[in-house]
Amino acid sequence: MGHTARVSAIAWTAAVSLAAWLWLLLCQGFFWRTDVRLPRRRDPEDWPAxxxxxxxxxxxxxxxxxxxxxxxxxxxxxxxxxxxxxxxxxxxxxxxxxxxxxxxxxxxxxxxxxxxxxxxxxxxxxxxxxxxxxxxxxxxxxxxxxxxxxxxxxxxxxxxxxxxxxxxxxxxxxxxxxxxxxxxxxxxxxxxxxxxxxxxxxxxxxxxxxxxxxxxxxxxxxxxxxxxxxxxxxxxxxxxxxxxxxxxxxxxxxxxxxxxxxxxxxxxxYPRLHDLWRMVSRSAYAQLRHNPLLLLGTVVGLALVYLVPPAALVAGASTGDAATAVLGALAWLVMTGTYVPMLRYYLQPLWLAPLLPFTAFLYLLMTVDSAVQHCRGRGAAWKGRTYARPDTVTDEQPS
Structure with a gap:
């Protein structure tokens, strides 16, 4: 009974992940398309300074x-x-x-x-x-x-x-x-x-x-x-x-x-992972307004949307639960399909698309690290400067 309940919970989680991906695909401003470019130029009557x-x-x-x-x-x-x-x-x-x-x-x-x-x-x-x-x-x-x-x-x-x-x-x-x-x-x-x-x-x-x-x-x-x-x-x-x-x-x-x-x-x-890590982690927690609840929600959301599909596919295949495997595979397929246009824009091989869950896991770790560095007083550090939270500085205006 415990095994069945556990598999059912994984199946339900995979179904929620698939639903999230279908919503992202159709209702999040078609974010995955890469055709939002400057319109074809129409020269103005005069050119401003x-x-x-x-x-x-x-x-x-x-x-x-x-x-x-x-x-x-x-x-x-x-x-x-x-x-x-x-x-x-x-x-x-x-x-x-x-x-x-x-x-x-x-x-x-x-x-x-x-x-x-x-x-x-x-x-x-x-x-x-x-x-x-x-x-x-x-x-x-x-x-x-x-x-x-x-x-x-x-x-x-x-x-x-x-x-x-x-x-x-x-x-x-x-x-x-x-x-x-x-x-x-x-x-x-x-x-x-x-x-x-x-x-x-x-x-x-x-x-x-x-x-x-x-x-x-x-x-x-x-x-x-x-x-x-x-x-x-x-x-x-x-x-x-x-x-x-x-x-x-x-x-x-x-x-x-x-x-x-x-x-x-x-x-x-940004030749090394360390360089990219610093680029993301220096501002990730600021993006979340230094809010622990937003951090928790982001971690849960990233896990549900990006990590659950491959995990469900593996879990379903290994336990013989076809429904869980299919739900995970479909969510992963939608995820992969939405990433393909961006890889084409960057002229990158399409085999990188199924690796998006791994990359998302890296971003999850970078975000958590950003919060940890902030708590240690080293958040938002860049080129020798470390910036405090906005609510910890005075509101003085320079003359």
């Missing part, structure tokens, strides 16, 4: 592969780059000036804001300084892009055309991340897949929908919108600043768009 803000901290290793792509932008209007050296110790600012001198192209200004005051993340303090420099030129748009992001020559033109003709306050693209090492191939496409599952791109672009997100590597923002929404002051404590920016803009009635990039690429390598 753009200030390109690049926060950079110890980025000398990647700057030669990224900054020249910004300097070489083929943009018909006025555009200027403001690279903000956020206390680098590797000569980032000097290298940026040397690259601009050697390559020419768009004008480059290198600034330095000093150390961030309490209540600010370093990146957003640098962005604040860069926006202040750009505003002196009176741009209509601000392009916030990271120092490890490379743009094809017409990237800025495409972004501005989409914002102008589509009436968007924010146009953001999820940069295509590097997938060269074995661990990058296993983990990186899943990272974007999980992000799209949490923030379906189709819902983000729909006016009236509550879902809001952006990808911090490439955010084109109307300068007027930034001023009205008090960006970045309003989100100065946010570790996940791109999502916070999008929520602030959309909460104020702004129209935002997010999709996958075709002409924007990250050049930052």
């Amino acid at each position: 753009v200030g390109i803000v690049v926060p950079a901290r110890d980025e000398a290793a990647v700057l030669p592969a990224s900054l020249p792509s910004l300097l070489a932008q083929d943009y018909p209007g006025q555009a200027e780059i403001f690279l903000v050296d956020d206390g680098s110790s590797d000569g980032t600012g000097e290298l940026a000036r040397a690259l601009a001198h050697a390559r020419g192209g768009l004008p480059l200004t290198v600034g330095s804001p000093g150390e961030p005051p309490p209540g600010w993340t370093g990146k957003l303090w640098a962005v604040r300084h860069g926006i202040a420099l750009a505003r002196a030129r009176g741009p209509e748009f601000l392009l916030l892009t990271d120092a490890d992001i490379a743009h094809e020559p017409d990237s800025l033109r495409e972004l501005v055309a989409a914002a102008r003709t589509g009436g968007f306050d924010v146009v953001s693209q999820m940069a295509r991340l590097r997938v060269e090492s074995r661990w990058e191939k296993l983990v990186v496409p899943a990272f974007v897949y999980f992000f799209a599952q949490l923030y379906p791109f189709r819902r983000i672009g729909r006016e009236g929908a509550r879902t809001a997100a952006a990808a911090g590597g490439c955010v084109l923002l109307r300068a007027e919108t930034a001023e009205r929404a008090r960006i970045p002051e309003a989100i100065r404590q946010s570790v996940i600043d791109d999502v916070a920016l999008a929520r602030t803009v959309k909460g104020g009635g702004g129209h935002i768009w997010l999709g996958l990039a075709e002409k924007v690429d990250s050049v930052r390598p």
Whole structure:
């Protein structure tokens, strides 16, 4: 009787997992599709001025592969780059000036804001300084892009055309991340897949929908919108600043768009599992608002959705319980099918798709580790800085 009850419990759990996957497949904004891209360009009547803000901290290793792509932008209007050296110790600012001198192209200004005051993340303090420099030129748009992001020559033109003709306050693209090492191939496409599952791109672009997100590597923002929404002051404590920016803009009635990039690429390598682990774990618990109950729910949810299907298939096959095996197999099949488009987008072999449960298990461990590091006082650590929870800092504003 105990064995039968145990098998029945596994079968019911597998059925719940399959139901969850059918709901995700049909009702979660078709998150698994990868066709949300910038619309075909329609040039505006005039090309507005753009200030390109690049926060950079110890980025000398990647700057030669990224900054020249910004300097070489083929943009018909006025555009200027403001690279903000956020206390680098590797000569980032000097290298940026040397690259601009050697390559020419768009004008480059290198600034330095000093150390961030309490209540600010370093990146957003640098962005604040860069926006202040750009505003002196009176741009209509601000392009916030990271120092490890490379743009094809017409990237800025495409972004501005989409914002102008589509009436968007924010146009953001999820940069295509590097997938060269074995661990990058296993983990990186899943990272974007999980992000799209949490923030379906189709819902983000729909006016009236509550879902809001952006990808911090490439955010084109109307300068007027930034001023009205008090960006970045309003989100100065946010570790996940791109999502916070999008929520602030959309909460104020702004129209935002997010999709996958075709002409924007990250050049930052993550060759080892340790590198990818740090990338995810440094902000995973912040994504859960440092809430233990949300952490517990996330762990249970990841286990139910991603780990139960293969476990049910193995359990059913080993015990002769055909119903459990079939339910687990069907859930795993749906999961695998939804992952295939993302692997195709990243030009990866499709045999990686059935391995998604293993990758999800890694993400589960990364999320738990993020909470553990936070409890040890080492949460949200990046490049020599560790950020406290937002509710533990003062609310002082810099003059």
